[in-house]
Amino acid sequence: MKHIKVVIVLLIMTSLSSCGEDFLDPVPTSSISAENFYQNEEQLVAGIINMYDGLQGVNDTRSDSNHATQMEFYVTEMRSDNTRTKNGEGEAAQFDNFEVRPTNGLVADHYRSFYNVIFRANTVLANLSVASEENRAKFEAEAKFVRAYVYFNLVRLYGEVPLVDRVIGINDTDISYTRRSLTDVYDLIISDLEAAVEHLDNTYRNRASKAAAQALLAKVYLTLGTDHLEAQLLLEDVMASGYSLEPNFYDVFYNENNSEVIFSIGYVSGQADDSQNFSAEWLNGVGRTVGVNYVTNDAVEALNNLGGNRTDVSIRTDPVQPSQTQVTKYLPDGADGGANGRTFDFDARLAGNDWIVLRYADVLLMHVEAIMADGSETSVPAALNSFQLVRDRAGLTDPVTNITKQELLDERRVELAFENQRLFDLIRFGVAVETLSAFAAETGGSFSSTDLLLPIPQGEIGLSNGRLSQNPGY
Structure with missing residues (x-):
């Protein structure tokens, strides 16, 4: 070093x-x-x-x-x-x-x-x-x-x-x-x-806050598997701190510093020192490198089957290569990609999209995880309520009466898709070797x-x- x-x-x-x-x-x-x-x-x-x-x-x-x-x-x-x-x-x-x-x-x-x-x-x-x-x-x-x-x-x-x-x-x-x-x-x-x-305290979204520290500490406890009750209490304190789900899933990512964001890393559009390029890199022909973070067929299937109204916000068919699927949750500054997904009325390599590290939907799903603890399912009303809130926002309003560990993992996958959570979730849920071995065999x-x-x-x-x-x- x-x-x-x-x-x-x-x-x-x-x-x-x-x-x-x-x-x-x-x-x-x-x-x-x-x-x-x-x-x-x-x-x-x-x-x-x-x-x-x-x-x-x-x-x-x-x-x-x-x-x-x-x-x-x-x-x-x-x-x-x-x-x-x-x-x-x-x-x-x-x-x-x-x-x-x-x-x-x-x-x-x-x-x-x-x-x-x-x-x-x-x-x-x-x-x-x-x-x-x-x-x-x-x-x-x-x-x-x-x-x-x-x-x-x-x-x-x-x-x-x-x-x-x-x-x-x-x-x-x-x-x-x-x-x-x-x-x-x-x-x-x-x-x-x-x-x-x-x-x-909870003054900031782009700087550390009490709620961000509580949510992150809860995720640490869940990762270690050592104190599910303490994780639950931390998450419930965040849930009582004034954060809420954005009614429209799209607005989570393009109405920055909204009610759902707990901690994000801030960027400013058009300024070389403070902008970001990752949202352009995920597209076709506009970034520093291009064609990375493209969506696997496995993830496309999961979103099509389980995503509800989150799917159209999260992915799209590549307009240049229709056999490919792009991440669109972070389209540069919310643009639609322009003609053939390649032209913008600004320099997409200088995008201003903030990167969301912690948001309220993650807290709600961790709350279910903490209540489930070492079990394989839960029907505890508090867990059902947190789970239902996330699904209701996605337009999946059928009442939930029981949640299995696999259903929780699937819900985290489609809710937090492409937010750098999936690998850690697979490891934390103890299914990474099984899941990724099968995926590698297929691909x-x-x-x-x-x-x-x-x-x-x-x-x-x-x-x-x-x-x-x-x-x-x-």
């Missing part, structure tokens, strides 16, 4: 761009150095915004940039049975066939991007002394939420990872290159989220249980002089 730290130091000094709201637009007014930057609360707030800027990622074509959230679909959705490449070409096709290599540049991008964000969060935590007494606990909680969110993704994708819980120097290689146990990583995640729950891939984890990037192992071990199967 030595090469990362040099980039990060430069970024933290020079890249204080916005995340899509007025308060996310600090303007540097003087020359800044590492020694004199954090002298007052205003500068610390700039550092806080810099964390979200790191989550945004950079909308460019450089292979050494940190693209962060903008490319996370590769390592999540495209490693499930939901999406694939259109033509089976390039590094992205390794995800199609479950043949990801340690040298894969997309994996390396993801890994370094999110350790970059951890560095930014740790930098805020190291400089809390300049904050006012009134705001110090809130700023600390915000940085801990971001750190926990990133580590939760990393530990689910890579398994045991280096646990960097403070700002480290270039010679701190023991921390940088020592993989810590899952217990240690999850202990930090839980501790950070508990602090966030205690000290945050010509080669899946084994070791494919549930990504490889540690080979470049990181090289920098560690072999101290950083590789995951099994790579």
Whole structure:
């Protein structure tokens, strides 16, 4: 990670761009150095915004940039049975066939991007002394939420990872290159989220909030399978906090910061520094790369059978290649794609669609999961009510009297399709090996249980002089 730290130091000094709201637009007014930057609360707030800027990622074509959230679909959705490449070409096709290599540049991008964000969060935590007494606990909680969110993704994708819980120097290689146990990583995640729950409120959608910390902590408990009751209580507190389902499913994604969004990563249309390109990449001929995150036949069938009115919002037949199906849940800025899905009245590569990390429908379905706990079904009225709310919005209004584990998993698939949840859901429900093995057999891939984890990037192992071990199967 030595090469990362040099980039990060430069970024933290020079890249204080916005995340899509007025308060996310600090303007540097003087020359800044590492020694004199954090002298007052205003500068610390700039550092806080810099964390979200790191989550945004950079909308460019450089292979050494940190693209962060903008490319996370590769390592999540495209490693499930939901999406694939259109033509089976390039590094992205390794995800199609479950043949990801340690040298894969997309994996390396993801890994370094999110350790970059951890560095930014740790930098805020190291400089809390300049904050006012009134705001110090809130700023600390915000940085801990971001750190926990990133580590939760990393530990689910890579398994045991280096646990960097403070700002480290270039010679701190023991921390940088020592993989810590899952217990240690999850202990930090839980501790950070508990602090966030205690000290945050629900002011923001594009920044950390109490509800976001509660929902994420509930998902952590469900992932660990250790405390379903605590997860249920956390989710019920979110359900009593004023969030609600948008009546129209389309508006969830194109009426930003709506009543359903709990935490999203903000982007601004038309601005190179703050826009995103992923929604264009999923189309035909408009993105930095094209024809990725195309819909599998398996997912098309699931949406056609179970999606209700969500299907037309989520997918469409590719107007250029009718044998293919595109994700449309995040069409750039809500556009219809124009003639043949290829022309826009704006530059689709500079789209402003926010990326939704947590929303109320996810909370309702996790609520069912928490009540079901280790069982295979539930008819508890509270669970039925949460499940029915999601289905009613989809136009599926037949009364539900019992919910099986498979029905819950299916509902999560069509409700949260292409939101980078499917792989994690399969793993959490304990059916990933069975489901993905069958999917690979049908599509010509080669899946084994070791494919549930990504490889540690080979470049990181090289920098560690072999101290950083590789995951099994790579």
